[in-house]
Amino acid sequence: MIPLDHDEMLLLKGMEGVLGIVKAGEHNKFFLETDKEEILLFLEPEDLLVASGFEKDEKTMKGLKCVLYMIRELGSPFIVLPKKHPASRRLKIVVSAGDRTRISCSITPGTHPEQDILCGSDEFDGVEIRGVKGGVEFKNLKEVQIDRIPFKI
Amino acid sequence: MCSVGDAFNIEITSLEAKFFKCDECRNEFRGIGRKVVCPSCHSNKVKPMFKEE
Numbered sequence: 001m002i003p004l005d006h007d008e009m010l011l012l013k014g015m016e017g018v019l020g021i022v023k024a025g026e027h028n029k030f031f032l033e034t035d036k037e038e039i040l041l042f043l044e045p046e047d048l049l050v051a052s053g054f055e056k057d058e059k060t061m062k063g064l065k066c067v068l069y070m071i072r073e074l075g076s077p078f079i080v081l082p083k084k085h086p087a088s089r090r091l092k093i094v095v096s097a098g099d100r101t102r103i104s105c106s107i108t109p110g111t112h113p114e115q116d117i118l119c120g121s122d123e124f125d126g127v128e129i130r131g132v133k134g135g136v137e138f139k140n141l142k143e144v145q146i147d148r149i150p151f152k153i
Numbered sequence: 154m155c156s157v158g159d160a161f162n163i164e165i166t167s168l169e170a171k172f173f174k175c176d177e178c179r180n181e182f183r184g185i186g187r188k189v190v191c192p193s194c195h196s197n198k199v200k201p202m203f204k205e206e
Contacts, residue, residue, distance in 0.1 A: 028188065039170045042186025 001135040002146065006045070009065060009151040010136060013056060014144050017121025019103070020051040020064030021129065021136055022072060022151050030097055031077035041078075041097060048131040050101045052120045053093045060092065067093050069153050094119050103127045173199045 004010055004023060012019040024030075024043040032039040051067050053060040070076040078095065081087055096118040103120035120127070128139040170183045175191035176198035182191070190197045 028186075029190070029192065037183060040182055040184040040186075040189070040192055042184060042189050044187060 001132060001137050002148070003135040004148065007151055009068065009149050011061060011064070011147040011149060012124070012141075012144050013061075013147070014121055014123035016054075016056060016123060018053045018056050018061055018064060019120065019124060019129075020053070020061070020068055022049050022068050023047070023131065024049060024097065025072060027072050027075065029075075030071065031075070032080055033077045034080045035082055038077075043097060044099070044131075046131045046133055047097070047099045048101065048129060048136065050096045050118060050129055051093050052095075052103065052118050052124070054119075054121060055092065063093055065151070065153065067095060069151070071095065071097075099131050101129045103129070171201045172203070174202045175199050 002010065004021065006023045006025040008022075010019075010021040012021070023045060024047040025045055028043050028045065030041040030043065032041055049068050049072060051064045053064050071078070078097070101118050103118055103124040103126070123142060123144060126140045130137045130139075170185040172181065173184050173189055173191075174181050175194060175196055177196040178191060178194040180191050180193040181202070182193075184199075188197070189199055191199050
């Protein structure tokens with residue numbers, strides 16, 4: 001287990017992409033907005049918000065923090081686009097929320113009904129991330145650099 | 154549990170979200186999670202309801 005406090009963020013730096021992870025914390029209510037309805041997602045403090053960026057540059061890492069900050073601290077909603085929406089391919093960062101996230105680099109549009117899969121770069125393929133008390137547990141994680149940084153803008 | 158942005162990776166209909174009704178303010182909403190509270194009045198006196206209700 002890698003320790004993670006509620007005021008910290010984990011950065012997993014791969015060769016092709018980066019993951020940012022924060023605890024859901026006390027901000028337990030999140031909004032999922034589809035084109036048809038609004039769904040409220042209630043998380044536990046030890047659950048995780050995981051953001052995946054498809055570049056590894058400094059801008060992407062700052063972007064991960066900003067996206068997670070907007071979601072957790074400002075309460076920005078999750079916008080769920082309809083399938084095949086043209087905006088999907090424009091996105092630089094995607095986010096998952098829950099007690100467990102699995103990273104996949106080989107998912108095909110429209111074929112994955114699982115709710116806990118998040119797109120990621122090759123080196124994170126198959127990685128499972130689980131929020132546990134006081135930290136984060138990983139499965140299938142290869143050698144990547146992991147930094148624990150303050151979660152503040 | 155839920156992904157966003159890469160929207161094609163989520164089947165929103167497959168989420169195990171339920172319809173809830175608040176006993177305090179009668180607000181109706183769809184939610185998922187272990188500690189569901191009313192988004193309108195923040196009461197935890199909410200009950201799952203059937204779609205037909």
